[in-house]
Amino acid sequence: MVEDVCIFCELGKGNSRTIFEDKHCYVIPDRFPSQKGHLLVIAKDHHESILTAPNKLVEHMAIVAKKFAIQSKKKHKSEGIVITTNAGKAAGQLIMHYHIHVIPIPLNVPKGFIPHRELTEPEAQILKRLLKS
Amino acid sequence: MVEDVCIFCELGKGNSRTIFEDKHCYVIPDRFPSQKGHLLVIAKDHHESILTAPNKLVEHMAIVAKKFAIQSKKKHKSEGIVITTNAGKAAGQLIMHYHIHVIPIPLNVPKGFIPHRELTEPEAQILKRLLKS
Secondary structure, three states: OOOOOOHHHHHOOOOOOOOEEOOOEEEEEOOOOOOOOOEEEEEOOOOOOHHHOOHHHHHHHHHHHHHHHHHHHHHOOOOEEEEEEEEOHHHOOOOOOOEEEEEEEOOOOOOOOOOOOOOOHHHHHHHHHHHHO | OOOOOOHHHHHOOOOOOOOEEOOOEEEEEOOOOOOOOOEEEEEOOOOOOHHHOOHHHHHHHHHHHHHHHHHHHHHOOOOEEEEEEEEOHHHOOOOOOOEEEEEEEOOOOOOOOOOOOOOOHHHHHHHHHHHHO
16 A cells, blocks of 8 residues: 655644644654754645755745744753754755754763653653643 | 854855855855865854754755756756755754755766765865856
């Protein structure tokens, strides 16, 4: 069976983990966080990547990513933040729907702090409360 | 002796490797490319990172990064592009002046294709011609 449903289109219609949403994008925790507090800023409309997304949306999502980077740095007391978007499978894009990663980086904690362990529902809700406050 | 000159402020005043520039930012090849064609989009004004840069500049540099990502993907025939900005030393930011990395990723080529080998002047000029055309 061919899977032709886009998971990010579906999640954008509403889900219990959403931390923020507006007309153009929404923010949820990454299901497989590379660090504690790893967020995704996801376009509501379907565009394969930043390369094919309209400039207005790219501008808007950059500002939302910045806002949550500042918020995450403060709330997680992290020492750094990585903001990244991957375009194409070769670049590590797993879901072919435009999204930006916002990843708080603690000091002196090696990469892969929580390597590909699936986020639990309680962790997702704690993160949501933390960043909404 | 304390080094108090910001290298990205200095390079923004003009240098032979500049591929693109406007009033707000400029584009040069990364001096230590992680992949062939690795570019930097750099703010002309000094801001420590995206976290402290004005929203208008963040929006503008996102569009310039997108433009060069599209251009790089085409010109290098790469299979993917990573666009990333790091804020803070813990996140891997080496120069404390807001910049965005645009990194073409070839298919089936492991990361670190040109790992921290310094870009030569001829390579820089070839890249400049390639992306200006």
